[in-house]
Each structure stands twice: as structure tokens, then as C-alpha cells.
Amino acid sequence: MTERETIYQSLRKDGISRREFFKISSMVAAVLSLPVSDGVRGLAAEEVRPSRSMVRRVRRAMETKPRVPVIWLELQDCAGCTESISRSNAPTLGSLVLNTLSIEYHETLMAAAGFQAEGAKNDAMQKYQGQYVLVVEGSVTAKDGGIYCTIGGKANDELLKEAAAGAAAIIAVGNCAAYGGIPGALPAPTGGVGVSKVITDKPVVNIPGCPAIPEVMTNTIVHYLVFGKLPELDDIGRPKAFYGVTIHDRCLRRAFYEAGKFANTFGDEGYQKGYCLYKLGCKGPTTYNACASIRWQNGLSFPIMSGHPCLGCSEPNFWDGGGFYQGQSAPLNKPTLAAAGGALAAGAVLGAGMAANNRRQKSKAESDEKEEA
Ligand code: SF4
Numbered sequence: 001m002t003e004r005e006t007i008y009q010s011l012r013k014d015g016i017s018r019r020e021f022f023k024i025s026s027m028v029a030a031v032l033s034l035p036v037s038d039g040v041r042g043l044a045a046e047e048v049r050p051s052r053s054m055v056r057r058v059r060r061a062m063e064t065k066p067r068v069p070v071i072w073l074e075l076q077d078c079a080g081c082t083e084s085i086s087r088s089n090a091p092t093l094g095s096l097v098l099n100t101l102s103i104e105y106h107e108t109l110m111a112a113a114g115f116q117a118e119g120a121k122n123d124a125m126q127k128y129q130g131q132y133v134l135v136v137e138g139s140v141t142a143k144d145g146g147i148y149c150t151i152g153g154k155a156n157d158e159l160l161k162e163a164a165a166g167a168a169a170i171i172a173v174g175n176c177a178a179y180g181g182i183p184g185a186l187p188a189p190t191g192g193v194g195v196s197k198v199i200t201d202k203p204v205v206n207i208p209g210c211p212a213i214p215e216v217m218t219n220t221i222v223h224y225l226v227f228g229k230l231p232e233l234d235d236i237g238r239p240k241a242f243y244g245v246t247i248h249d250r251c252l253r254r255a256f257y258e259a260g261k262f263a264n265t266f267g268d269e270g271y272q273k274g275y276c277l278y279k280l281g282c283k284g285p286t287t288y289n290a291c292a293s294i295r296w297q298n299g300l301s302f303p304i305m306s307g308h309p310c311l312g313c314s315e316p317n318f319w320d321g322g323g324f325y326q327g328q329s330a331p332l333n334k335p336t337l338a339a340a341g342g343a344l345a346a347g348a349v350l351g352a353g354m355a356a357n358n359r360r361q362k363s364k365a366e367s368d369e370k371e372e373a
């Protein structure tokens, strides 16, 4: 087994000062504190204030634990999850995983190509046998011996099995890697399936979504890199901290649902008033994900807040499951008087949230313009 340097030693070798290390470890602590802050809506990771004990724990782990290399495989995918993580709280969170903590191989991001890239992957697999984290993006082609996705002359299922054999942990990011996603949708010409259908002798952590939420990917990977263990999972392999409740449970239109106030078509009066999108096919009641609390774009918004029903992108059978704009996912509740009052409050919250977003977008556009000028 190769003697490995600690995360701290590796950062110092890369020219990171002690002061910068303190900043990085505080950022890692903030990422790891996200689930605790899950009740706060629209929270960007950089706004999380981790507790002192968490910062101390993280700092100690980074000073004493060996650096864990990451090998990132892309199979049948659009690289959307890589896009998502590399733009998260740009550049801090993405670079934390992608540059600072250790990526040995990543087809989209590495400078090398062809034989050189394949050589780098094989070297890393050999050198860190039994020690690296394997992150997989994209589904596996299960039909016809995997011939629809080959890299360096090898079928993707063979590549996956090879890389999984020496991995200490396997993390499947995005709906494709978790459950087959779009390549697995009917008629599924390549027979796309999730990683856990091919790798059955090791646990696979699923971070589904289309794409997966960047903070959730970062948290899960960093959790393993720093503490050397995987988070607690639900019965379909998702970290409970982020997939423990439905979108509906935390939805800001929920009071309208309870009050029986719905948009019936895009653009109708109910839609303009910000009513519930259930009748437009919203899958929020049966979709487990953290969008309604962490949101997207550094806590700015999420589909329902922007006027679009949830499509259920973090669930198995996403895409085929009921169609996008039909097939509501749970029985309607009868409206109550209390809910009617809640609906008024929800309208105010939604309106205030949208106004705040408009202000943020306007001020961002203004600062972008200034920078360009
Ligand atoms: Fe929100 Fe959809 Fe639930 Fe309506 S059905 S409250 S829009 S999650």
C-alpha cells in the first residue's frame, strides 16, 4: 500500500499557506454543515456558518487523514453534473473537490487526452488500489455487450467494473448514473442502467437529479474525503440528509395546495397569482430532493419558484414516470380554512421571494455590466 501524505501536507506542497488552509477548512466545514441548515430556505453554502467544533473537527481531519484521490468516470451522459459542480458557488465549491482535494482523472476537465489520459487513469488505479473514490456520471449501456459507449476501445461496463474493483467508495452522480436517467427512458435503445445494476458487490451512493444539486454532490464527496466514511442512505441509496423529505414538504406554494388553489394552465390567473402547480403535473409530492431548501444558483431559485412544476428528476423512472405535464403524483387534499389563511401568507412569501430574486438578478446584471465596462 502506498504511503500517502495528509490533505494538509498535499495542500502545503501545492503552495497553499497556513492562512489559506484555515480558509479552505472553514469552507469544508460549511459544506459539511449544509444538512444541519436544511430548514433554511435559499441558503448558499458560502452563507452557512459552521459551528466552531465542526471547524476544529474538519481541520484536525485534514491535518491527520491521508488525501483520498478521486477518479471521475463519464459514461452515457451530457456532462451536466460536471457542469453543475464546476459552477457551484464559482469557483470555490467546485474547485474544492475538483482541484484542491484531489481529482486524479476526469475526462472532461483534465488537460490530457487519448492514450495519455487512459494511462493517467490506469496509473492512478494501480497506485491508489483500494483507496480512491470512484465518482461515476452517466448511465451504463447494458445492451449488446456495452458497445454503444466505448472509451479507449473498451466497453463502458468493463471500464466501470475495472475501476470499481479497486475503489474504496463509489458515488453515482445524476439520475443517469443512479437509475439510468434519459438513456434508460423508453425505448432505451442502448439499455441505459444505473451503476448499482452493474456493480452489485459494493455499496453505491446515489446522488440523483438532472443534474444533481452541486452542494449535495460536494457535501457527499467531501464527507468521504475528510471523514473517510459514507453518509447514511435511504433504501434507494440516497443520502438521507438531502433526500429525506419531498419537494412538496418544503414547497413555498404548499399553502395554496392545502387551500385548493391551483394553476390550471400555464399563464392563467391562478398561475399568475403563484398558485400550486399540481394540476400542471407537479411531481413534488412524490419527489425526494433538497431543491426547495438549498435551491439552485447559490440559493437563488428552484423550478417551482420559477413557475415550473417539479418533473421528479431525482426519482427512479424519471422521464417515463407519468409524463411531464400530466400524471399528478399524489391524491389531492381537501382544502381547509386554516390553509386558506396560509395561502395568503404563502402568496406574500412567494411574491417577496420573487421580488428579492429580481433584485438580486438586477444587481448582478449591474455589477456584470460594471465589470465588463
Ligand atoms: Fe409545490 Fe408541487 Fe406540492 Fe404544489 S404540488 S405545493 S407546486 S410541490
Ligand code: F3S
Residues within 6 Å of the ligand: 209, 210, 247, 287, 289, 291, 302, 303, 304, 309, 310, 311, 312, 313, 314
Ligand atoms: Fe428536479 Fe424537481 Fe428539483 S425537477 S430540480 S427535483 S424541483
